[in-house]
Each structure stands twice: as C-alpha cells, then as structure tokens.
Amino acid sequence: MKLAVWVVAIAVVATVVAGAATDLLGHYQRSKADHLLRDLYQIKADSTTYQTARDLAVRYGGYSVGVCTKDNCRLDIVLSNSVYSRLRLARPKEFRVTLFVKDDRVKRISFGLLCSPLHVDQYPLGVGVSVTDESCYPCYEGQKPFLAKQNGVDANHPMQIIVEVTGNSNLDQRRAAYALDLGCLSELGDCPAPDKVAPVIWQEIAKQTGY
Numbered sequence: 001m002k003l004a005v006w007v008v009a010i011a012v013v014a015t016v017v018a019g020a021a022t023d024l025l026g027h028y029q030r031s032k033a034d035h036l037l038r039d040l041y042q043i044k045a046d047s048t049t050y051q052t053a054r055d056l057a058v059r060y061g062g063y064s065v066g067v068c069t070k071d072n073c074r075l076d077i078v079l080s081n082s083v084y085s086r087l088r089l090a091r092p093k094e095f096r097v098t099l100f101v102k103d104d105r106v107k108r109i110s111f112g113l114l115c116s117p118l119h120v121d122q123y124p125l126g127v128g129v130s131v132t133d134e135s136c137y138p139c140y141e142g143q144k145p146f147l148a149k150q151n152g153v154d155a156n157h158p159m160q161i162i163v164e165v166t167g168n169s170n171l172d173q174r175r176a177a178y179a180l181d182l183g184c185l186s187e188l189g190d191c192p193a194p195d196k197v198a199p200v201i202w203q204e205i206a207k208q209t210g211y
Helices: 002-042 050-059 171-177 199-209
Strands: 072-080 093-102 105-115 127-134 146-151 160-165
Touching: 002 050, 002 072, 002 093, 002 105, 050 072, 050 093, 050 105, 127 171, 146 171, 146 199, 160 171, 160 199, 171 199
Parallel strands: 127 160
Antiparallel strands: 072 093, 093 105, 105 127, 146 160
16 A cells, blocks of 8 residues: 555656656757847848858857858757757747858848648748848839738738848837747647737737737
C-alpha cells in the first residue's frame, strides 16, 4: 500500500516538474522573440552592415542560406513554440526573420508570425502577420510608401495581415509595423487572431477601410 502511494506521489511530482519546465521553456522562447523584435527595430535598411546582421543572427541561433558573404547574403532566424506543439498543446507557431544583405549593407528585413491551421482547407497559407522593411522607394512601379492590408474571407476577422515599410515611410508607420504581440508563442491552443498580433496595424487598416 505504501509503495503504491509513493509511486503515485512520484508520478504527481514528475508531472508537475515536467509541466513547470515546459511552461518555463515556452515563456523563454516568447521572451527571446520579444528581444529579437526590439533588436530588429534598431536595424536600419541601407545603413546596417553585414557584420552587425551576422552578429544578430548568431545571437539568436540564426543561420545563413546558401553562400554568404558581405556582398550577398541571406540570414534566417526562426523561434518557435515547438515545446508546446510537439506535445500537441498548441498549434505550431513560428516567429521568422530574414535579413537580406547586399554590398555590405542590409537591404531588406522580413519578419512575421506564422501559425499552421488545423486543417489545410481553413487557410492553406497559414494564419499570421508578415512585415517587409526595405530601404528602396519606389522599389517597383506603383508602390506606395507604406502598405497595410488584410487577407481573408471575413474583412473583420483577417487570416493574414501584410505590411510593407519603405524608405519613404514615416516614423509612426515603422513603429506600428514593429509593434507585434508575440505572446501566443507561450500560449496554448489554436492560432492567434492576426489583428491581436498586430493591433496597431489593424487599427490603421480599420481606419483606412472603415471597418
């Protein structure tokens, strides 16, 4: 009888410890993503050097894609909620960052939060927010100095929010693009609503479209 009690007690303690460790790791990834987002905001397209970009990638466990030199390089950083998704406690969610370097300068910064839907027919491209910050303007014919739009069937409940910041965007627009809530990386359950991930940008979209 005493042995059975001890076995149960040990099992309970092990479950509590495992749960606490999982929770700690989840919050660590979220905190890491928040710090990365703040560091990204300090990078200025067309002025930040290759070495600074590479140091940032190394600090956050990033890697180069293909041949990488100061003349031409792509650096990727991925922070995910894998500690939760592998246990099937949450949908797979990733904060992805890509830095494009050319001629020893960062030319484009792409980042965003992507969540895999439960079923492909829900939204095959995934649910989330994507932001592009590049120095050029206009980069192509007809481009606007700043773009924020939503994709999805229901205009009031977007599946994706897409943001483009250029060298002609003002400070408020750039701040809004970087004001992402990455709390879902440490949360259980389904994909977060994109308008909750990018609340400042969503206000701008709503203002433009009259939602």
